[in-house]
Amino acid sequence: MSAESHTVWGALRRDRGGIASLAVLALIALACLFGPMLSPHPYDRVFPDYVLTPASLAAHPTPSERDESVVTLAMRMHASVHLDMRSDGLVAVVTDDKPIDIRVLRALGRSGVLQPVDAPAVAGDGRRLEQPVTLKSEHFLFGTDANGRDLLTRVLIAGRLSLAVGVLASAVALGIGVVYGAIAGYLGGRTDALMMRAVDIIYALPFIFFVIVLVVLFGRTLVLIFVAIGAVEWLDMARIVRGQTLSLKRREYVLAAQALGASDRAILTRHIVPNMSGPIIAYLGLLVPRVILAESFLSFLGLGVQEPLTSWGILIADGARNVQSALHLLVFPALLLAITLIAATQLGEALRRAADAGRT
Known part of the structure; x- marks a missing residue:
């Protein structure tokens, strides 16, 4: 880890808002990861006698x-x-x-x-x-859905999928964007211009149209979500990394490494990329909530995962269809999604402030 990243983490530890957001995200992640294992109700089990049961702490049956x-x-x-x-x-x-x-x-x-x-x-x-x-005594803290399935377990399973998509798709965007932007910025000239024009062309493609084409060609799968989101979200990362690379490649330690005969690959991996870790980490903190929101939006439109798997977007879409008769179907997944997005955004802002403090 570079000295700049050490400074970023040190500044983040002094940011109470950032630490609080990190704690909230950790609690949500742990609940989504281990909660379904502890739940007495499998996420796909149907209770025909408890259809659209409202949320309650009381035992059933009444x-x-x-x-x-x-x-x-x-x-x-x-x-x-x-x-x-x-x-x-x-x-x-x-x-x-x-x-x-x-x-x-x-x-x-x-x-x-x-x-x-x-x-x-x-x-x-x-x-x-x-x-x-x-x-048979049953408890449905979040109520049940229109098929009689425990909403609490399904919300946690949905959170597991949404968070996994957010983290993994962001990691894919991080890998592609860092490599692409670092190469474009370091080589410069016509190579840089050509690579960045390709980025502009991909930017011009409508995101939803791109996803619909992928769904028609490959069907609705979990891999499709990673491909669709990762194919778009790396573009901003590439631009940020390119701008940082253009600045760093003129630094004295990079020029000294070139004079000593270090290869371009060694310069990029040892001197340039490690010294832009602060801005990368800061943007990554803002990228994760964007990816989670994009996945939820795709699922809301019916372009996400298929039953019996679910995500927050699917649950929110189901809740919107039953909002007049079963408000709890909308409230709980929407509330958990909102808390996650707010905490992730606040953590990203804290990382950005820490990165700015590390550069001063």
């Missing part, structure tokens, strides 16, 4: 949900079903006008509310079955 589940069971069994609370526990009583096939009790095992706990008791005429049951 009395009304329990009654609705009993009505649904009665329809599946084509019999009369009611719950009887006795001294030894809860019993599901199934009655019918004709003898009941005991196999109809399999519907109880598929219920999301009731859980059979013992062998059923059958009345002498076969028209009455008694099945001891317990209530």
Whole structure:
């Protein structure tokens, strides 16, 4: 690590806002990484009895949900079903006008509310079955979506994908932009002019049109998101690195290295690129939220990942479609995305201030 990058990190540690933003991002990343592993609900599990359940700290089922589940069971069994609370526990009583096939009790095992706990008791005429049951206790802190899936787990899974895209696509943009800009700035002349005109041409391409063409050619895949975002976001990095390279290649230590016969590759990797690490780190802090927002925008338009995988953009799009009947579907993913973008932007600004302090 160069002396300038040491100065940047030292200045960042003295910036309380930057440290607070870094802590918030770390907490969100840890929650998205380990939260789904600790959740009792897989992100793709469907709870048919809890569709569009609002966010709550209370346990489910509520009395009304329990009654609705009993009505649904009665329809599946084509019999009369009611719950009887006795001294030894809860019993599901199934009655019918004709003898009941005991196999109809399999519907109880598929219920999301009731859980059979013992062998059923059958009345002498076969028209009455008694099945001891317990209530399955579930918690949905963020509620459920239109398919009955736990929104909390899906928000964390979506955050894992969105953050991964933000970090990896930014790393790709960083690698391409640094190499491209350093070569263009160091070689200069016609090579520099030709390389930068190529950057201007790519800049002129409409981003959404470019993504639509890729979707038509290759389909909607996670790799496509990296390619589409990485193919655009490296352009600004290349311009920044080129400008820094034009300034640094006239410094005395670079001229001394050239006089000693150092190769162009050695000069770039040992003298020029390490000494522009401050501006690179500062811009990278601003690039990550841009990439996360771009991925969310693509997913919002339906050009991102496919189900059952999800991202914040997909969840926000689902929430926007159900905003009148289920506001929680929009609030929680949008809130987490907003907090992440604000924290990442503030961290980028702190890195920029630290880089400016390192140059003074």
